């Protein structure tokens with residue numbers, strides 16, 4: 001009890017007094033840099049209640065340095081100190097300490113000021129997407145751009161919707177292509193959308209980004225609204241092409257069902273959608289059984305299988321028959337074949353995830 005109160009006291013003290021005192025000289029020293037540092041700390045404050053402790057591969061365990069520091073702290077003081085440290089972590093799924101946040105902001109701001117950084121390279125403190133680095137980020141965007149055009153039939157004059165647009169990985173290759181068309185992105189992570197709005201829209205006025213405060217235990221654990229009841233903020237039949245890359249792989253059955261119905265609603269007749277999944281079928285199940293897969297999907301939930309029982313949205317897989325039935329339910333015609341991916345250890349596959357291209361019949 002005493003230590004809990006102490007931890008609360010320390011947290012409150014830090015967020016009110018020390019934080020502003022510590023940031024005051026920084027704020028005086030730089031302008032834009034300091035503003036964004038202060039903003040990140042504010043975000044820490046907002047997010048500390050909703051933080052999820054889902055760890056990703058490669059983040060297990062503590063570094064040696066951290067272990068040595070922890071050993072220096074009396075064991076009774078460790079829980080409140082741990083809580084104090086954790087409350088500084090910035091984003092879901094990431095364990096980032098204050099020094100790293102500061103470093104990332106400085107690296108970003110200095111890189112931008114010196115013109116050394118590509119303006120469309122998202123800052124590291126936003127939720128990381130893809131394996132690593134801007135090179136990989138661009139390569140994956142480029143890879144999907146080829147699918148949009150060559151498999152999805154995307155044309156430069158079309159109106160495009162990117163559901164779960166993240167930090168612009170798919171928007172990036174489209175800026176050079178959608179010259180006479182337009183792009184709308186929606187996502188549930190406010191800082192990512194804010195960054196995209198500030199970065200893309202002033203340079204590319206036909207690119208727009210929208211934040212929706214939808215709950216997702218992994219991406220937006222404090223979200224107000226349910227994905228299963230959400231209506232996309234666009235009119236019926238308003239898009240030629242809708243895509244979701246690596247989004248239904250983080251959504252649960254009722255939510256996915258509603259989103260697919262929304263995809264159909266906003267698509268024009270003859271419009272197309274391209275969506276990625278982890279699909280379970282005899283082949284992928286056999287490869288999982290043989291331990292060749294990147295995921296085990298060992299937890300069976302109603303209507304799907306997941307990798308992490310505590311944070312089911314971390315990775316979600318569906319039977320391909322379930323997804324086919326949903327397409328039938330919403331009168332979406334699958335443009336065969338389904339492009340199965342390599343995620344499960346399949347030797348040949350178009351991409352990493354499975355991909356379905358479908359059309360809303362005339």
Ligand SMILES: C[S@@+](CC[C@H](N)C(=O)[O-])C[C@H]1O[C@@H](n2cnc3c(N)ncnc32)[C@H](O)[C@@H]1O
Pocket residue numbers: 129163164165166167168169170186187188189214215216219227244245246247250251255
């Ligand atoms: C793995 S990231 C992929 C981002 C982007 N599609 C890409 O390929 O770079 C998953 C994205 O889905 C978004 N997301 C999760 N649930 C969502 C929902 N219900 N509605 C919209 N976006 C969602 C997350 O915020 C995150 O940006």
